[in-house]
Amino acid sequence: MTEQHDDAAVFDDATAMTGTRDVMIEIEHVDKFFGDFQALKDINLKVGAQEVVVVIGPSGSGKSTLIRCINRLEEHDGGRIVVDGTELSNDIRNIQEIRRETGMVFQSFNLFPHLTVLDNITLAPRKVRRMPKAKAEELGMELLEMVKIPEQAGKYPGQMSGGQQQRVAIARALAMNPKVMLFDEPTSALDPEMIGEVLDTMKELARSGMTMIVVTHEMGFAREVADRVVFMADGQIVEVGTPEHFFESPREDRTKLFLSQIL
Amino acid sequence: MSTTRTWLRHNLFRTRRDTVLTVVFGLLALWLLYKTFRFIFVTGRWSIIEVNLQLLMIGRYPEAHVLRLAVTVVVLALWGGLLAGFIRGRQVRSGRMTAADSKLSRARVTDLVERLWIPLALVVLLLMLTSTPGPWIMVGLAVAAALVGRLVGPFVGRLRLPPIGSLLVVFVFGAIPVVLYFYVVTAVGFDGWGGFMLNLFLAVCSIILCYPLGVLLALGRRSGLPLVRLVCTTYIEVIRGAPLFVLLLLANVALGFFVPDSLAPATSTRAIVVFTFFTAAYMAEIIRGGLQSVPRGQIEAAKAVGLSPIRQTGYIVLPQALRNVIPAQIGQLISLFKDTTLAGIAMGLFDLLQVSGAITSQEDFRGQGLIAETLTFAALMFWVVSYTMSRESQRLEKRLGVGIR
Ligand SMILES: Nc1ncnc2c1ncn2[C@@H]1O[C@H](COP(=O)(O)OP(=O)(O)OP(=O)(O)O)[C@@H](O)[C@H]1O
Ligand SMILES: [Mg+2]
Numbered sequence: 001m002t003e004q005h006d007d008a009a010v011f012d013d014a015t016a017m018t019g020t021r022d023v024m025i026e027i028e029h030v031d032k033f034f035g036d037f038q039a040l041k042d043i044n045l046k047v048g049a050q051e052v053v054v055v056i057g058p059s060g061s062g063k064s065t066l067i068r069c070i071n072r073l074e075e076h077d078g079g080r081i082v083v084d085g086t087e088l089s090n091d092i093r094n095i096q097e098i099r100r101e102t103g104m105v106f107q108s109f110n111l112f113p114h115l116t117v118l119d120n121i122t123l124a125p126r127k128v129r130r131m132p133k134a135k136a137e138e139l140g141m142e143l144l145e146m147v148k149i150p151e152q153a154g155k156y157p158g159q160m161s162g163g164q165q166q167r168v169a170i171a172r173a174l175a176m177n178p179k180v181m182l183f184d185e186p187t188s189a190l191d192p193e194m195i196g197e198v199l200d201t202m203k204e205l206a207r208s209g210m211t212m213i214v215v216t217h218e219m220g221f222a223r224e225v226a227d228r229v230v231f232m233a234d235g236q237i238v239e240v241g242t243p244e245h246f247f248e249s250p251r252e253d254r255t256k257l258f259l260s261q262i263l
Numbered sequence: 264m265s266t267t268r269t270w271l272r273h274n275l276f277r278t279r280r281d282t283v284l285t286v287v288f289g290l291l292a293l294w295l296l297y298k299t300f301r302f303i304f305v306t307g308r309w310s311i312i313e314v315n316l317q318l319l320m321i322g323r324y325p326e327a328h329v330l331r332l333a334v335t336v337v338v339l340a341l342w343g344g345l346l347a348g349f350i351r352g353r354q355v356r357s358g359r360m361t362a363a364d365s366k367l368s369r370a371r372v373t374d375l376v377e378r379l380w381i382p383l384a385l386v387v388l389l390l391m392l393t394s395t396p397g398p399w400i401m402v403g404l405a406v407a408a409a410l411v412g413r414l415v416g417p418f419v420g421r422l423r424l425p426p427i428g429s430l431l432v433v434f435v436f437g438a439i440p441v442v443l444y445f446y447v448v449t450a451v452g453f454d455g456w457g458g459f460m461l462n463l464f465l466a467v468c469s470i471i472l473c474y475p476l477g478v479l480l481a482l483g484r485r486s487g488l489p490l491v492r493l494v495c496t497t498y499i500e501v502i503r504g505a506p507l508f509v510l511l512l513l514a515n516v517a518l519g520f521f522v523p524d525s526l527a528p529a530t531s532t533r534a535i536v537v538f539t540f541f542t543a544a545y546m547a548e549i550i551r552g553g554l555q556s557v558p559r560g561q562i563e564a565a566k567a568v569g570l571s572p573i574r575q576t577g578y579i580v581l582p583q584a585l586r587n588v589i590p591a592q593i594g595q596l597i598s599l600f601k602d603t604t605l606a607g608i609a610m611g612l613f614d615l616l617q618v619s620g621a622i623t624s625q626e627d628f629r630g631q632g633l634i635a636e637t638l639t640f641a642a643l644m645f646w647v648v649s650y651t652m653s654r655e656s657q658r659l660e661k662r663l664g665v666g667i668r
Contacts, residue, residue: 106563111564127574
């Protein structure tokens with residue numbers, strides 16, 4: 001499925017993508033309730049292959065909930081979510097398939113503390129993809145080279161710095177060779193001096209053509225890497241645009257207010 | 264010297280009240296110590312233990328077949344050594360342990376002796392009390408077998424076997440204890456077992472059986488299926504509400520209502536069943552606590568990398584949950600071990616405690632009030648094993664906790 005837009009039209013349509021791309025993720029009319037509280041209200045978003053979308057917005061606006069719906073860590077209540085042609089349903093096989101195609105990086109790393117760094121990375125390829133151990137470890141070492149900490153392979157997560165842990169978490173997610181990477185505030189729990197190393201890894205990943213949805217407060221990263229920026233407030237997408245549009249000439253008052261508060 | 268002085272003054276003699284308390288309790292402690300030493304070395308008449316050592320250790324196991332027990336001990340030592348060597352070999356190959364850590368060195372021997380000096384001292388004490396060379400030979404062979412196993416073990420793991428081959432090895436390995444059991448039991452039948460051997464055997468079997476059951480019950484109690492949850496919760500709550508002693512009595516008596524005598528299992532088997540089901544309920548609650556202690560983020564990460572629900576539990580949640588509650592689990596298992604004495608009272612099994620009582624009415628010792636001596640001996644046996652379990656569990660906890668938190 002390919003859609004064409006001229007550049008001017010892109011910003012009017014919150015669901016649109018920049019340029020001509022295959023659609024990787026389609027989110028249509030998605031609602032999400034926690035009890036009576038509606039955390040997502042009629043969300044529409046399409047993310048193209050190799051696109052980097054940065055999601056920003058105030059605390060409690062539903063950013064985490066949105067990306068957690070994509071790999072079914074939260075179940076959406078209305079609308080549909082399609083990832084690489086597979087629609088999320090209650091069928092566990094569908095869910096498993098989508099989880100294999102999407103990697104996720106959490107704010108608090110969530111590395112497995114009882115496994116070594118290498119085992120953290122190789123567990124899923126070995127158990128889910130049935131990769132032989134030697135091959136999985138070779139892959140694991142390659143990924144550790146990529147995130148620049150091969151010498152930490154035998155350590156346990158608790159023996160590493162936050163920045164190193166988060167880079168291992170990225171390697172772990174990449175080990176399943178996903179088509180999409182979801183990042184939920186990957187640098188928010190890090191000391192300032194470690195934020196850079198994680199962002200560098202993410203930038204490299206974006207350059208390699210990975211499709212990424214990144215929830216972050218790092219506006220520098222958004223400006224530099226994002227193809228589009230999505231601004232959310234109160235469970236809704238308020239505004240979508242290229243970084244230039246978004247930071248130079250935001251249209252909505254809500255966006256202006258938010259930007260004035262954080263910039 | 265002066266630091267000792269300050270410490271003493273600071274902790275024991277700071278005020279007048281402290282001083283009085285220190286003196287009173289110090290004298291009390293000295294008096295107790297004196298009495299204990301006197302009992303052990305002067306007034307205690309330990310010949311009753313010496314004479315009845317075999318009865319205390321293995322009950323009335325027939326003299327003609329005692330060799331079977333010795334063979335069993337030696338084979339088990341070999342088995343354990345092989346297992347330890349195999350595990351160590353795997354750890355070295357996977358890089359979790361350096362080869363140097365695995366070399367036989369003076370430091371490691373010292374470490375081993377320091378770790379196990381209490382049970383080792385007990386074994387030596389028991390050997391000193393024996394009057395025949397048999398036990399000495401058995402222990403010597405067992406130590407040698409364990410060493411051989413430990414040295415050969417790492418090579419077993421290095422064999423490049425086809426899948427059927429390794430399956431066969433695992434099967435044979437797992438079958439060895441079972442075969443040994445039959446080898447020992449065919450000599451007398453299960454109800455002919457007695458002494459400390461019976462306590463150990465009841466405990467080991469119950470521990471092995473109750474553990475998986477406890478894990479399943481704990482998982483079941485958190486299951487998403489209401490029926491499973493109901494069954495597990497009911498089971499746990501019912502069992503935990505009943506006194507162990509009553510359950511043992513019931514198993515001894517009431518089984519006759521359901522099963523004809525000819526089909527009823529041996530009393531010892533019934534005891535194992537009761538211990539297993541009883542302890543499993545407690546283990547389930549302990550393990551459930553462990554499951555709750557695993558942060559939600561762990562399960563989310565396991566889901567996110569695509570692990571199936573069973574693998575999330577098996578690879579991520581359970582290992583962390585079980586590790587988090589090692590002290591409580593070992594406490595429960597130690598308690599199970601000591602409770603095996605209840606089986607003697609409730610079901611008339613001839614376990615260490617019953618032997619300890621019975622021998623005081625032997626002709627040579629009757630009316631001499633030697634129950635204190637025999638009970639002290641029984642308590643010592645239980646204490647050494649329990650204490651060793653406790654210490655080893657602390658070590659295990661430390662080792663599994665490498666680099667965590
Ligand atoms: N499991 C839950 N149960 C109930 N309410 C929830 C749950 N998870 C999130 N919420 C609510 O949904 C809303 C959106 O939460 P979400 O975590 O998506 O916000 P966020 O934009 O990621 O905020 P932050 O920047 O603080 O991470 C919040 O009001 C939150 O209180
Ligand atoms: Mg969030």
